Amino acid sequence: MNLTTEFTRIFGVKYPIVQAGMAGSTTPELVATVSNSGGLGTIGAGYFTAEKLEDEITAVQELTDLPFAVNLFVPGGQLYIPENVEKMQAWLKPYRRALDLEEPVVNIDEQQKFNDAIDIIIEKGVPVVSFTFGIPDAEVIEKLKARNIKVIGTATSVEEAIANEQAGMDVVVAQGSEAGGHRGAFTESDNGQTPMIGTMSLVPQVVDHVNIPVIASGGIMDGRGLTASMALGAQGVQLGTAFLTTDESGASNLYKNAIENSIETDTVVTKVFSGKPARGIKNAFIEEMNEYNDEIPDYPIQNQLTNPIRKKAAKEGKEEWTHLWSGQSPRLARAIAAATLVENIIKESSDLIK
Amino acid sequence: MNLTTEFTRIFGVKYPIVQAGMAGSTTPELVATVSNSGGLGTIGAGYFTAEKLEDEITAVQELTDLPFAVNLFVPGGQLYIPENVEKMQAWLKPYRRALDLEEPVVNIDEQQKFNDAIDIIIEKGVPVVSFTFGIPDAEVIEKLKARNIKVIGTATSVEEAIANEQAGMDVVVAQGSEAGGHRGAFTESDNGQTPMIGTMSLVPQVVDHVNIPVIASGGIMDGRGLTASMALGAQGVQLGTAFLTTDESGASNLYKNAIENSIETDTVVTKVFSGKPARGIKNAFIEEMNEYNDEIPDYPIQNQLTNPIRKKAAKEGKEEWTHLWSGQSPRLARAIAAATLVENIIKESSDLIK
Numbered sequence: 001m002n003l004t005t006e007f008t009r010i011f012g013v014k015y016p017i018v019q020a021g022m023a024g025s026t027t028p029e030l031v032a033t034v035s036n037s038g039g040l041g042t043i044g045a046g047y048f049t050a051e052k053l054e055d056e057i058t059a060v061q062e063l064t065d066l067p068f069a070v071n072l073f074v075p076g077g078q079l080y081i082p083e084n085v086e087k088m089q090a091w092l093k094p095y096r097r098a099l100d101l102e103e104p105v106v107n108i109d110e111q112q113k114f115n116d117a118i119d120i121i122i123e124k125g126v127p128v129v130s131f132t133f134g135i136p137d138a139e140v141i142e143k144l145k146a147r148n149i150k151v152i153g154t155a156t157s158v159e160e161a162i163a164n165e166q167a168g169m170d171v172v173v174a175q176g177s178e179a180g181g182h183r184g185a186f187t188e189s190d191n192g193q194t195p196m197i198g199t200m201s202l203v204p205q206v207v208d209h210v211n212i213p214v215i216a217s218g219g220i221m222d223g224r225g226l227t228a229s230m231a232l233g234a235q236g237v238q239l240g241t242a243f244l245t246t247d248e249s250g251a252s253n254l255y256k257n258a259i260e261n262s263i264e265t266d267t268v269v270t271k272v273f274s275g276k277p278a279r280g281i282k283n284a285f286i287e288e289m290n291e292y293n294d295e296i297p298d299y300p301i302q303n304q305l306t307n308p309i310r311k312k313a314a315k316e317g318k319e320e321w322t323h324l325w326s327g328q329s330p331r332l333a334r335a336i337a338a339a340t341l342v343e344n345i346i347k348e349s350s351d352l353i354k
Numbered sequence: 355m356n357l358t359t360e361f362t363r364i365f366g367v368k369y370p371i372v373q374a375g376m377a378g379s380t381t382p383e384l385v386a387t388v389s390n391s392g393g394l395g396t397i398g399a400g401y402f403t404a405e406k407l408e409d410e411i412t413a414v415q416e417l418t419d420l421p422f423a424v425n426l427f428v429p430g431g432q433l434y435i436p437e438n439v440e441k442m443q444a445w446l447k448p449y450r451r452a453l454d455l456e457e458p459v460v461n462i463d464e465q466q467k468f469n470d471a472i473d474i475i476i477e478k479g480v481p482v483v484s485f486t487f488g489i490p491d492a493e494v495i496e497k498l499k500a501r502n503i504k505v506i507g508t509a510t511s512v513e514e515a516i517a518n519e520q521a522g523m524d525v526v527v528a529q530g531s532e533a534g535g536h537r538g539a540f541t542e543s544d545n546g547q548t549p550m551i552g553t554m555s556l557v558p559q560v561v562d563h564v565n566i567p568v569i570a571s572g573g574i575m576d577g578r579g580l581t582a583s584m585a586l587g588a589q590g591v592q593l594g595t596a597f598l599t600t601d602e603s604g605a606s607n608l609y610k611n612a613i614e615n616s617i618e619t620d621t622v623v624t625k626v627f628s629g630k631p632a633r634g635i636k637n638a639f640i641e642e643m644n645e646y647n648d649e650i651p652d653y654p655i656q657n658q659l660t661n662p663i664r665k666k667a668a669k670e671g672k673e674e675w676t677h678l679w680s681g682q683s684p685r686l687a688r689a690i691a692a693a694t695l696v697e698n699i700i701k702e703s704s705d706l707i708k
Contacts, residue, residue: 200554201682201683232579328552332558
């Protein structure tokens with residue numbers, strides 16, 4: 001096994017370590033530190049306005065000359081059902097009242113925001129874009145590739161990985177069921193379930209069915225996880241939870257503490273925060289809203305409806321009412337500098353391999 | 355990394371490969387072949403009568419002088435609720451009618467059967483016993499250890515692994531959520547859910563919290579899985595699905611074909627067959643019975659109620675009405691001799707490690 005892979009060569013990075021696009025928790029310092037440490041930092045731009053995206057890219061570029069990525073959410077075919085939104089507004093009223101919040105106005109024009117983001121990325125010369133929630137239109141991918149911008153897709157099954165390869169992605173992230181935060185799934189079975197395949201199963205099956213490099217994600221926190229992923233045939237790893245507790249992460253202390261005090265059985269996959277399945281530490285909001293599980297408005301509607309509640313709850317120290325995304329390995333989280341994390345992972349892996 | 359571990363030394367086996375106790379699908383030929391190939395074969399005795407257990411042990415002992423194990427189900431505190439059993443009998447009537455079957459009589463005295471099995475194991479000089487569904491009483495473990503019989507426990511969380519170590523188990527199997535067949539869980543959260551932690555997350559967290567050797571299971575099918583597990587800190591692996599499709603397995607051709615024709619998204623975890631959660635390929639029986647999910651009698655009651663249906667359905671080629679246990683890596687299944695499987699895994703792993 002070798003830590004120099006086709007992935008590190010194509011992307012021009014020293015180590016096969018990608019910091020996940022943890023939307024809401026990345027900072028320019030985190031992204032640049034990861035890249036300066038030899039990995040691939042990622043701006044989690046899923047929720048950004050055009051202005052914010054431009055500012056963040058500029059800030060990262062001031063801190064590093066090395067490759068970094070921007071992660072975007074691919075707009076889907078969400079349905080706006082007024083009746084469902086009204087119902088949800090009513091169910092959320094007690095939280096808003098307790099936090100002294102008004103009802104937010106919903107805006108579902110994600111496509112324009114996405115197109116603008118692509119233009120900004122091209123204009124600012126960002127070297128890598130990664131996608132979650134699906135595959136963008138062929139013309140978007142062509143536009144990026146014509147400018148030599150590398151593209152990374154996300155898959156939670158072999159079928160999704162093959163679709164990413166066929167769409168022209170340079171590499172694909174195989175996201176196992178252990179992963180924290182949003183599931184990248186964009187296919188579902190007859191009963192509406194999205195794939196939940198463990199990393200140990202998903203990675204080798206994906207590797208066997210695509211020719212592009214595969215990046216493993218889900219439950220990977222240290223050199224053991226990196227080495228295991230390489231053994232499974234991956235050419236790199238993507239880590240989210242592990243970077244959330246680093247000094248440079250944008251996660252609040254409340255959020256970091258929640259991860260550091262959790263155990264592997266504390267997380268659940270829920271749609272109640274955003275309308276899309278995501279893994280986080282279970283709390284009162286998840287339990288209380290769970291009874292409306294079949295009537296939750298589609299992403300990004302539910303996301304916008306709950307966002308002010310989650311933000312204010314986090315600010316006021318109410319961890320029971322905010323999202324606490326985490327993978328299934330919180331016991332392995334380390335509260336250290338991001339550079340030290342990258343260094344430790346490489347050292348731990350090198351010790352195992354030799 | 356080294357394939358000679360504390361586990362292989364303590365158990366006197368050449369390779370760190372355990373064939374799982376796939377109750378209903380092991381044969382003396384499979385168990386002996388695995389042991390003769392350098393791994394640890396296991397008689398899946400969970401459903402055996404005393405007579406059958408004695409016969410199978412004798413048959414294995416005629417085929418090998420090397421160590422092998424017997425896997426037992428630890429009796430739990432199941433509840434017999436006559437009303438629920440009556441309801442289930444009514445729901446199962448259409449299947450019985452179609453298959454021309456009588457209603458079975460339920461017998462829940464698992465404790466006596468378990469005690470008899472322990473006595474037989476001691477009498478016949480079986481070198482290893484593994485346990486699923488919990489931890490037996492201290493006196494059972496003492497009795498076995500006094501005769502130098504090695505004991506293996508099963509855990510699906512760190513808490514369960516620690517309980518196994520404290521009970522005196524020589525090693526513990528960490529069963530990830532990818533695993534096929536019955537979940538070995540014996541703890542649940544407030545909402546009645548048993549742990550579903552992916553192998554990539556579970557193994558290193560368990561390794562960090564116990565001092566006994568850890569055997570990884572869940573999604574492991576080849577040398578990549580073995581090497582990955584060793585990197586995560588395991589001292590061996592346990593494989594079920596991978597051995598189910600070998601020539602010596604007791605699985606029917608119907609069952610083998612179902613695994614070979616499945617993909618990673620085809621399995622679900624269900625209680626409808628036995629009353630305990632188990633992972634299998636989804637079919638009509640699971641889908642149809644799923645609506646009664648909250649009223650399924652405890653194991654072993656449900657197991658006994660559905661058993662004749664599953665047996666006869668399998669015999670008649672109705673794969674829609676029988677259990678088709680499988681982990682999440684069916685694409686990696688190989689229809690080969692068990693000895694070749696063990697050989698291949700070791701070769702693949704050695705190639706990766708060097």
